[in-house]
Amino acid sequence: MATLGYEAQSWKEGILVGHLLVFIAAAYCYWIVRRFSLGFPRLVASTPALAVYTLVPFIWSHDTHLTGVGCFYCIVTWIASFKVLLLCWGTGAGCDPWVEPIFPRFAIVMMYPAHVKQTGKVVKRVPVKYSSLIDYVSKSETWYMLFARSVVKSVVLALLLQITVSSLDTLPLIVLHLLTTLQLYLFATTLLEVLAAVANFFFGVTIEPHFDNPFVSVSLQEFWGQRWNLLVSSCLRETVYNPVLHLLQRSDDKPETSDQALSTNLAESEDLFLTRRSKRSSGVTNTDFSKAQGARRKFDLDKLIALLASFLVSGIMHEGAVYYMTWNATWRMTSFFVVHGVAVALETAWKIQYPKTRPSRVVSTLLTLSFTFITAHWLFWPPVDCKIAIISSELLNLRF
Structure with a gap:
């Protein structure tokens, strides 16, 4: 599909033009959008940038170029659109104290899926203590360890791609999935760790990790909120969950003004997120943390609706990526995220109602991963089955 009459003749040209377009959009946000007042004036002014982000993935032809790269651009521009929306209200990555004063930093953060890690008000390399060598190798955020992990993951990814391409006709569908x-x-973590290594080496900053050992999650809530694709979780929290929760709670009799209430929601959400991560990094398990908080937790209908809205928006955005790849909207991808939103809500309600009835960590992890994979096999992967072999082959044969 040609965008405004243009279609890239090669995937290299597409990446070059795509980067140029999102760079222009970032420049527009930096020098034009930020001149407007916070709120709806900025939102109206940012419409051209949001339109660019919507059109960028369509500069690739499905017949001759990398569908996988175009799909990746769908996700990148989706995250960039969220960052622009947050910028309109004076928050998010674009308002980071390290980013705001200098345009190149602003452009990099707005163009790529990255959040700069902060220590108080100072942005810098963040020192971390590790309990073992294995912990250091798997979690170190120094540029050389990030690069080393990305090399190892690239090798493993190439092997898996080779198996997929060579055994496509004989593999059972569940094994293929x-x-x-x-x-x-592996593809997402490799790409993002390379980006983090570059930022650490050239700018001396630490990028927030996007994944935190998701395969050891003891609950769906932990999987989606604290371990899997944390940047998207953060964006959804700030652009969907908090605003929806704020709107639902506006009728409550509170002394705060609307802006103060929304700021409070943002601060509480961020504090809770950071507290949970610090608890886990210090050796306190998610189960221990939940038990400590259990006495104060009550079922909150407003939070349930905000949670379901976040999963629904995530599903719709992923459905858009599927539509880009297949030109067909089955809504199974959206259903996958709605099912998981309902499951997280039921899981949370169970923990509140029966705080002492919980399986062991091993059993919890097996149940979490089994449910996630079975629902993915049922709903997430079928809409893109027709493209799995093509994308695998494209990535395996990628040449510079």
Whole structure:
């Protein structure tokens, strides 16, 4: 599909033009949008940038170029659109104290899926203590360890892609989906760790990790909120969950003004997120943390609706990526995220109602991963089955 009469003649040209377009959009946001008042004036002014982000993935032809790269651009521009929306209200990555004063930093953060890690008000390399060598190798955020991990993951990814391409006709569908799940994780983490290594080496900053050992999650809530694709979780929290929760709670009799209430929601959400991560990094398990908080937790209908809205928006955005790849909207992808939103809500309600009835960590992890994979096999992967072999082959044969 040609965008405004243009279609890239090669995937290299597409990446070059795509980067140029999102760079222009970032420049527009930096020098034009930020001049307007916070709120709806900025939102109206940012419409051209949002339109660019919507059109960028369509500069690739499905017949001759990398569908996978175009799909990746769908996700990148989706995250960039969220960052622009947050910028309109004076928050998010574009308002980071390290980013705001200098345009190149602003452009990099707005163009790529990255959030700069902060220590108080100072942005810098963040020192971390590790309990073991294995912990250091798997979690170190120094540029050389990030690069080393990305090399190892690239080798494993290439092997899995080779198995997929060579055995496509003989592999059971459930095995194919399992391999594709691992490929998705390896591809995303490799790409993002390379980006983090570059930022650490050239700018001396630490990028927030996007994944935190998702395969050891003890609950769906932990999987989606604290371990899998944390940047998207953060964006959804700030652009969907908090605003919806704020709107639902506006009728409550509170002394705060609307802006103060929304700021409070943002701050509480961020504090809770950071507290949970600090608890886990210090050796306190998610189960221990939940038990400590259990006495104060009550079922909150407003939070339930905000949670379901977040999963619904995530599903719709992923459905858009599927539509880009297949030109067909089955809504199974959206259904996958709605099912998981309902499951997280039921899981949370169970923990509140029966705080002492919980399986062991091993059993919880097996149940969480089994449910996630079975629902992915049922709903997530079928809409893109027709493209798995094509994308695997394209990535395997990628040449510069």
